[in-house]
Amino acid sequence: MDDExxxxxxxxxxxxxxxxxxxxxxxxxxxxxxxLETLDAAGFAVDGNTLYPLLRRLEKQGLLTSEWNTDEARPRKFYRTSAEGAQLRTRLMTEWRSLDSAIEGLDGETP
Structure with missing residues (x-):
């Protein structure tokens, strides 16, 4: 199979x-x-150029909240799933499991 x-x-x-x-x-x-490190350790590699704009978009949509921690020498912006984001996560997880089950069913079919 072609790697590209x-x-x-x-x-x-x-x-x-x-x-x-x-x-x-x-x-x-x-x-x-x-x-980025957590996702990578879980086997879900994401590029920073993909992740940071996504975080800003999810925050703008109200799915994440953020706050700056300025206690250290270098300020860091911490993100957390909002209540609305948690509701969406639950719905997406349900759909993900349904799709996974459907694909599993299709994978074993014989033409």
């Missing part, structure tokens, strides 16, 4: 799930770089 073809499809598949991954991970406050 596979890479494009994997990227498309991940693009649709990165919002859910962020909403699930940010149940506890994290700053951007820690979120």
């Amino acid at each position: 073809l596979l890479g494009g499809h994997l990227q498309e598949l991940r693009r649709g799930t990165v919002v859910l991954a962020c909403l699930a991970t940010l149940e506890h406050p994290r700053y951007g770089y820690a979120l």
Whole structure:
């Protein structure tokens, strides 16, 4: 199989799930770089150039809240899933599980 073809499809598949991954991970406050590390450690690698604009968009949509921690020498912006974001996460997780089940059912079918 062509690696470029596979890479494009994997990227498309991940693009649709990165919002859910962020909403699930940010149940506890994290700053951007820690979120990148957490997602990567879980096997969900996301580029910073993808993540930071996404965090700003989710915050603007009211799905995340943020606050600056200025206690350290370098200020850090911490993000957390809002109540509305938690509701969306629940609905997306339900849909994700339904889709996963449907795909599993299709995977075993014989033509």
